[in-house]
Amino acid sequence: MAKQDFIPVILGTDINAYGMARSFHMAYGVTSRCIGKGKLFMTNYSDITTIKVVENLDDPAVFADEMIAFARELKEEADKLVLVASSDSYAELVIRNQDKLAPYYELPFVAEKWIDELLYKDRFYALCEKHGLDFPATYIVTKDNYESPQLPFGFPVALKPADSIAYLEASFEGKKKAYIIKEQAELERTLKAIYGSTYTGKMIVQDFIPGDDSNMRVLNAYSDQNGKVRLMCLGRPLLEDCTPSLVGNYVAIVNEYNEEIYKQYQQFLEALGYTGLANFDMKYDARDGKYKIFEINLRQGRSSFFTTGSGYNLAKFIVENLVYGKHEPVVYAKTEHLWLGVPKEVALTYTEDKEAVRYMKKLIKEKKYCMTLQYDADKAIKRWWHVRKYYKQYEDRYKQFYEQKGNL
Template sequence: MMGKAAFLPVILGSDDNAYGMARAFHEQYGITSIVVTKGHILPTMHSKIVEKKIYDRLDEPEIFVQSMLDLHKELKNRADKLLVIASNENYAELAIRSRAVLEPHYELPFISESLMDEVVYKERFYEMCEEHGLDYPDTVVFKKGMDATMDLPFDFPVVVKPSDSMTYFNAQFEGKKKAYVLHDKASFTEAITNIYSSSYTDSLIIQDYIPGNDTVMRVLNAYVDQHGKVRMMCLGRVVLEDYTPILIGNYVGIIGEENQEIYAKYKHFLEAIGFRGYANIDLKYDRRDGKYKIFELNIRQGRSSYFVTTNGYNMAKYLVEDYVNNSDLPIEYGTNSRLWHGVPKDLLIKYTMDEELKAQVIDRFEKGETAQTLYYPADLGFIRKFKLNSFYKDYYARFEKYFKLKD
């Protein structure tokens, strides 16, 4: 009989993010992760590096808690510590709100419930940015009942997004988007009317649109230990975004980039607000004033965070060093420039909108300094490889249909 392991990763969700974390654990420790999910989706199917636990209606709070308690009974004799990782905001929220019940059984590397309520509620989040001197786009808070034909303090185009993304997630209405880029008053009025015709009643965030295409976006990932100290920061420059309507805003190409000024600013911010665990920050460079402006702070690693592991900073390592080994390691700042991609090579090259960046992308492919989350050489059985190839082949038609050149 095998001995008890020091730890087991318990990953909530089964998407690209979940697989990327399972791959990081397998690469670093040769360990199989437990994936807790509602059902089977491609990223974690036909995989030898995950052990799936399926629970129907897992995203309902009471079902979630009971499922996690049942799982603990099953796993408690297999490992000394069970490390919980969330692959999306919803699972992070469920874990945080259930902390009192789950903490005796699991390690929960997440922020407090009170801080979560401030961070995910964008209206309050931008107040925090103001307090800590972070640059963010010019913003107006729009409340239900206000005049949708009102004059704004900045010109079109504007961005419209929900202040409370969690309640917005459950709202259903025609033409729903994660966020809107609107070019005139008529489309602005129509979008607001449509949103408030649904169950969503909270504030909307109206922002000045920062000019520039995908390649002026930056994504910053960090890990903050249980004592509130930042242990890792890794910045990436976005090469290309997904143009599939339901996936708009997700990145499909990122190249590592060093920026010590950004590292210093956001290290101070995360430590000052009492952050814990994985952070994922979206920034956009504004050529009008030369500043990097924050859009949001996600309370878990991002869907494309395998770019961090690709660049040599294994995402699993920091969590294990913190919660299992209780190490006091020096902070690591990302300085490498390897390429992570989520679409086929030729598509990425074809659709990259910055010629200088395109040359870098080609160079990384030529040097072999690239990785794609789901194509893990140690986990590519025939069926898995076939299904992945079929899925990614579909991207050719998607880009042909949906790609739009941006400013």
């Protein structure tokens, strides 16, 4: 049997992994090989993925060896293997093992020399300041000074870990991915709970930028191996996930064109010589008219299928560059499209910006929308049942957890 030009290998088995598998399948009709610690329904019952389970895959001591062994299993089937990651922890493992993995995989990732500067938020903000990217007023909390922090700005504030990967491993009552804190006593209680756990890293306290979720922006980018940006796609989130462990993840995004943002972040990435996928989260601050950066993910984001769904297939940009050696001019995405991570009714009910609701209704009526897991080419009955159940559970989650932000 003739070899394939390439096989996509995806670290993880979640909705992000499925979004990338769907992107590869839409562009090239190929089946992606997912490898992860366990099976999740998003990829488990799919006709466009296979899954290999390695229960300790996230152990740095075994990761590289397991990935090399997997590559050797696949080498007779394809000329090249294209590796992408669906989580921060997997992305970090790839980046820190690039020298070992590069002989076996095509790697759309940033060079290891940049990882600590970009991964740890306190260092990232220093880099932003150097390159002229705006970010919210920030106060750094450590395990040594958390008991009575004296903030240089008022409440409400946002609270989040500087080291999101280490924070993910911590366990304590009331844990959230990120927090909106309304008073000093609440801040001190929350910090006490966090530092009473296994987490010892820094915490970031930031001036809360007022406004609902529609003031957020998310930017996906791909840069080739010469450090030149090839794709930028900007989205305007209209609603965030209200599930405590998933706060900050988007569930409704419309595409938006902003040439000023595109040029500013292209200059930033190219100044670093950044390579591979990048995902930025920022928010518009009406108080001074600036877009302020929160973080960078060194991979495609959980909601990044909005890029592929709107006609700018992320997988195709990677493959055309790394497999076929093409170096096309940069594309600034410009289209009208809606991506949903919850049922239409949930998005329309809980989005606070009424003009945005009207725009969503228009796009839905024109059938200019998509949902990552709803793929007509992948309709196995068992999978479809799980997909419907997954989306429907958000009706109850929003009734239980949703909190308006527009009045904060």
